[in-house]
Amino acid sequence: MMCFSNILGRAVAFALVVIGITACGGGGGGGGSSLPAASNAISVTVDTGPAGTGYNVNRLYTTVKICQSGSSTQCQIIDHVLVDTGSTGLRLLSSVLAPDLNLSRLTGSGGFPLLNCEQFIDNSFAWGPVATADIVLGGKTAANVPIQIIADPAFNSQASTCLVGGTAITTAAMLGASGIIGLGLFKEDCGARCTNHAINGYYYTCSNSGCTSINATMASTAQQVKNPVPLFAADNNGVLIDLPAVSSAGASSLSGSLIFGIGTQSNNQSTAAGVLMTNSSGYISTSLTLSSSQTLNLNTSFIDTGSNGLYFDSSTIPSCTGSSAGFYCPSSLITLSATLSGTNGVSSPVSFSIDNATALFVGSTNAVLPTLSGPIGDAHTFDWGLPFFYGRRVFIGIEGQASTLGTGPFYAF
Numbered sequence: 446m447m448c449f450s451n452i453l454g455r456a457v458a459f460a461l462v463v464i465g466i467t468a469c470g471g472g473g474g475g476g477g478s479s480l481p482a483a484s485n486a487i488s489v490t491v492d493t494g495p496a497g498t499g500y501n502v503n504r505l506y507t508t509v510k511i512c513q514s515g516s517s518t519q520c521q522i523i524d525h526v527l528v529d530t531g532s533t534g535l536r537l538l539s540s541v542l543a544p545d546l547n548l549s550r551l552t553g554s555g556g557f558p559l560l561n562c563e564q565f566i567d568n569s570f571a572w573g574p575v576a577t578a579d580i581v582l583g584g585k586t587a588a589n590v591p592i593q594i595i596a597d598p599a600f601n602s603q604a605s606t607c608l609v610g611g612t613a614i615t616t617a618a619m620l621g622a623s624g625i626i627g628l629g630l631f632k633e634d635c636g637a638r639c640t641n642h643a644i645n646g647y648y649y650t651c652s653n654s655g656c657t658s659i660n661a662t663m664a665s666t667a668q669q670v671k672n673p674v675p676l677f678a679a680d681n682n683g684v685l686i687d688l689p690a691v692s693s694a695g696a697s698s699l700s701g702s703l704i705f706g707i708g709t710q711s712n713n714q715s716t717a718a719g720v721l722m723t724n725s726s727g728y729i730s731t732s733l734t735l736s737s738s739q740t741l742n743l744n745t746s747f748i749d750t751g752s753n754g755l756y757f758d759s760s761t762i763p764s765c766t767g768s769s770a771g772f773y774c775p776s777s778l779i780t781l782s783a784t785l786s787g788t789n790g791v792s793s794p795v796s797f798s799i800d801n802a803t804a805l806f807v808g809s810t811n812a813v814l815p816t817l818s819g820p821i822g823d824a825h826t827f828d829w830g831l832p833f834f835y836g837r838r839v840f841i842g843i844e845g846q847a848s849t850l851g852t853g854p855f856y857a858f
Contacts, residue, residue: 483712484584485680485705489688491831492698493812494621495525500809501621503753503817503831505686507703509535509626510581513548514589520581521546525623528703529751530686530841532627533634534670535580536563536571536593540616541623548576551591553650553662560600560649560659561593561670562607563634566821569612569619571595572604580673582626585680585705587673595624603659606649625751626673628684628703630727630854631844633669640665675843680706682846683853685713686750690836693778693798695811699835707840708849716838717857720850721787723747727854731827733783735761743827746785748839748856752830754814755797756821764820765802772802772819783827787855797832 487507494501505528512520521543526535542548551559551574563571573594580587596604596615604613614620627634635647640663648664675681688701704713721729731746739761754772765774779799786792800816815832833839842853850857 486702487583489703490700491813498618498621502812502814505750512579514577523623527622527625529625529627530629531749531751533631533672534627537624538595539597548578551575557651564608570608571614572607573597585677587676591670593670632675680709682848683707683842686834686839688834691813691815693816696813699813719791719793720857722789723854724788730786745825746827748829750831752828754817754830756828758820769803774801
């Protein structure tokens, strides 16, 4: 089961769950969809993924342009970057970066390279140095932003430090994307914890020039991998994911919009029925009755485009076996209702359906599967992945950023 998920919050990261027809689950260069006309919007697509990466489903991709900080000519356009509202910051595979891009690297307290670790709930992890780049998303630019370069060969020998017993993400085929653009609730991937504690699980530095060994280290907020949206000059208080509805049968692909800002332009005005404030770790609560004998009250729930299904544990819904293991396989379509609640006491009802994953995967043609669901292995968590976003306008309010809906962090839909 491959679920790249940085479980919420700072000390525990958010959830990015992806698939290449394993349970959850790149390529660089040109292409990409035409962008929406608005200066604060870019196109996003769900498709089967870049060539050579297998059959990817419920994966939300966009195109990102990066440049050497301060340069308008030393730039590269990177396609099929995964849009993840459950993590923070831009993380790009070393293998998709042009050799002559020469992004500046950050250093730790001893003057040696600063390294970043991003751990995911399937025991996979992203490991690599921190560099700076200007990030261009449509008409928006965030300047001199720390990003992670995943699987830089110069530092791969130290990757096991990131997660003992885990699997390092090293290729686009493993990731199903060229990288990850984390546009979640938080401004940095670690925040205050990493400014005060050397053993934080996120940041390391080489202990010698050959980087034959490394040490855990503190990282200032200026050095940490960052969400680019708060760094925009305007439209910087959050994002809106706007995707069309899809029938339960699914679709081969779809296109939608990623809109920057909340209540700042005509295209990001609120249509939300409720604003669900999260706790400091980014969690809300989910209440779900599955049967007369099973009611779930899940207080570490979150809403995440980086997850390719709706993930929660149930003792009543049959799980798949064989190649579809890690998903649910009911004998017929199940329709359920849940209530999502914020820390501010606001609740919103949500209806959703679950279908047989083995049947959904037949033919490997539909990349859009709104009824895909599976267990998460955590009795307290509901991961509302990309199927939640189909047919909704979902706002993500960034921590400390004021908007017409309130000050983040919050979800609204």
